[in-house]
Amino acid sequence: MLRYLLYVLYVLIGISLGVWLMPLIFEILPWDIPLILDNVLVFGLSGLLLFLVFFSWTLPKVESLIRRSEGLILNRSLAEIVSATLGTLIGLLLAVLISLLINAMDIPIVRDIVPFVVAVILGYLGFQIGLKKFGEVLDFLPGNFSKAKEKEYKNSKKFLDTSAIIDGRIVDVAKTGFIEGVLVIPQFVLDELQLIADATDPIKRDKGQRGLDMLNALQKQNAADVEIRDVEYDKLDVDHQLIEIAKAEKGAIITTDYNLNKVCQLHQIKVLNVNELSDAIKMAVIQGDRFSLLVSKTGKEENQGVGYLEDGTMVVVEDGKADINKTITVEVVSVLQTNSGRIVFAKRVRK
Numbered sequence: 001m002l003r004y005l006l007y008v009l010y011v012l013i014g015i016s017l018g019v020w021l022m023p024l025i026f027e028i029l030p031w032d033i034p035l036i037l038d039n040v041l042v043f044g045l046s047g048l049l050l051f052l053v054f055f056s057w058t059l060p061k062v063e064s065l066i067r068r069s070e071g072l073i074l075n076r077s078l079a080e081i082v083s084a085t086l087g088t089l090i091g092l093l094l095a096v097l098i099s100l101l102i103n104a105m106d107i108p109i110v111r112d113i114v115p116f117v118v119a120v121i122l123g124y125l126g127f128q129i130g131l132k133k134f135g136e137v138l139d140f141l142p143g144n145f146s147k148a149k150e151k152e153y154k155n156s157k158k159f160l161d162t163s164a165i166i167d168g169r170i171v172d173v174a175k176t177g178f179i180e181g182v183l184v185i186p187q188f189v190l191d192e193l194q195l196i197a198d199a200t201d202p203i204k205r206d207k208g209q210r211g212l213d214m215l216n217a218l219q220k221q222n223a224a225d226v227e228i229r230d231v232e233y234d235k236l237d238v239d240h241q242l243i244e245i246a247k248a249e250k251g252a253i254i255t256t257d258y259n260l261n262k263v264c265q266l267h268q269i270k271v272l273n274v275n276e277l278s279d280a281i282k283m284a285v286i287q288g289d290r291f292s293l294l295v296s297k298t299g300k301e302e303n304q305g306v307g308y309l310e311d312g313t314m315v316v317v318e319d320g321k322a323d324i325n326k327t328i329t330v331e332v333v334s335v336l337q338t339n340s341g342r343i344v345f346a347k348r349v350r351k
Contacts (some may be wrong), residue, residue: 006059006066011048018047087130090123098122156181157251158272159242164254166211169274171218174225179272183222183254185215186229186245192238243267275341278311284342285309287311289332293346295323316342323348 022043099115164170197208219226239260246253252270264271295305298321305320317330331345
């Protein structure tokens with residue numbers, strides 16, 4: 001298609017040059033031309049033939065140049081193309097203003113040549129600036145997208161609950177980069193962690209120390225996006241205080257506490273529950289599925305065996321007590337969703 005368009009373009013250029021130049025050429029010839037040749041049709045055909053004889057070899061080169069230019073343009077986004085076009089127009093507008101000043105000098109050579117050169121240079125510079133400095137150009141626009149996006153990112157605050165810090169999975173989730181914005185740990189949450197770590201109960205003390213370790217690991221891997229907020233607080237409980245600060249700053253709360261999750265929903269506060277995230281990415285099993293399972297211990301009910309899927313989901317095997325420490329094939333009977341997670345009930349497949 002492009003080749004045919006170039007053929008048409010070359011024909012039009014040849015005819016136009018013939019109509020414009022052939023009368024001037026015939027006038028300077030030392031002899032008179034016949035009247036039959038002195039007409040527009042002959043001029044146009046003569047110009048076309050001469051143009052094709054001298055310039056037909058340029059057709060493949062022009063086609064190749066256009067195709068390369070087309071490839072460069074198609075690799076750019078529409079926003080960049082629009083920016084480059086606006087840059088070119090601004091450059092040409094400046095060239096027009098400069099040309100007006102030059103024309104006022106009334107110097108023949110300067111008046112005829114310099115405006116054209118200035119237009120080419122400023123048009124090219126405007127195109128390059130608009131194309132290659134697209135991101136910086138946006139910074140000068142009112143309500144520019146880049147700063148708005150950066151501001152939105154910085155204002156996207158996630159307040160960590162004590163339970164989510166002790167749980168520890170938030171460290172791995174943050175490491176993957178799925179959480180955007182700033183992770184904020186208010187001072188009252190840190191104080192509660194320290195209080196738990198200083199408890200006399202060894203179980204509580206271990207939880208508190210684990211929470212402090214997880215917090216240190218979180219700070220080390222995401223130092224720029226983790227903030228310890230030194231805020232004043234009264235004798236309200238930590239959950240209430242966390243809800244108040246999240247509501248005031250229009251942030252979200254990251255927790256594993258089921259009750260806090262429900263209270264936040266009543267206050268219309270966005271909640272990111274680590275347990276719900278874990279359930280969402282767990283291996284999906286449905287009734288009738290069969291798979292191999294290592295029965296690792298006895299269940300609560302008589303003759304029950306218990307095993308675990310790779311994602312930690314508990315599988316209760318009917319009459320599986322006799323198969324402890326064995327890998328057997330089981331079939332899913334039902335799946336129970338609880339507040340603490342998912343439990344799969346299965347039976348052994350007899351061969």
